[in-house]
Amino acid sequence: MAYWLMKSEPSSYSWADLIRDGGTMWDGVRNNAARLHLRAMKAGDEALFYQSMEDRSVVGIMRITGTGEPDGPDGSWVKVPVEPVRPLAKPVTLAAIKAEPKLAKMELIRQSRLSVAPVREEEWKLVLEMGK
DNA sequence: GCCAACGTTGGC
DNA sequence: GCCAACGTTGGC
Numbered sequence: 551m552a553y554w555l556m557k558s559e560p561s562s563y564s565w566a567d568l569i570r571d572g573g574t575m576w577d578g579v580r581n582n583a584a585r586l587h588l589r590a591m592k593a594g595d596e597a598l599f600y601q602s603m604e605d606r607s608v609v610g611i612m613r614i615t616g617t618g619e620p621d622g623p624d625g626s627w628v629k630v631p632v633e634p635v636r637p638l639a640k641p642v643t644l645a646a647i648k649a650e651p652k653l654a655k656m657e658l659i660r661q662s663r664l665s666v667a668p669v670r671e672e673e674w675k676l677v678l679e680m681g682k
Numbered sequence: 683g684c685c686a687a688c689g690t691t692g693g694c
Numbered sequence: 695g696c697c698a699a700c701g702t703t704g705g706c
Contacts, residue, residue: 663691
């Protein structure tokens, strides 16, 4: 079981939208590194939901409910089905993540433009702890 | 095959 | 609104 972080601009699709829908197909990702990660996902993996731009916070936890499917006009991109697990009691801001030395190696920090990134188990646990 | 130009993302 | 980082495109 693997851990991930997936970004969305709340003005485009927010945590509230995900709760309202009860789950969604995470599609529209057009970046090769992100595609490789989407392809590596398996049902049961969990992902942090990060709201970029105006929020800049991790706000909840999602579960991957299936494997990647073809996306885009020629089917060469990848989409995965996700469902919400639970919100964090308090959002973990980007500023808080940057202020924590143990999280300095997170892909979120290292490559800020990557919209789908792996999360190490230690990082996962720490972010959840910070969100209590 | 290199690299400049351009477009997009996303933090500040 | 600005700009850095990164990806892509296209001329040569």
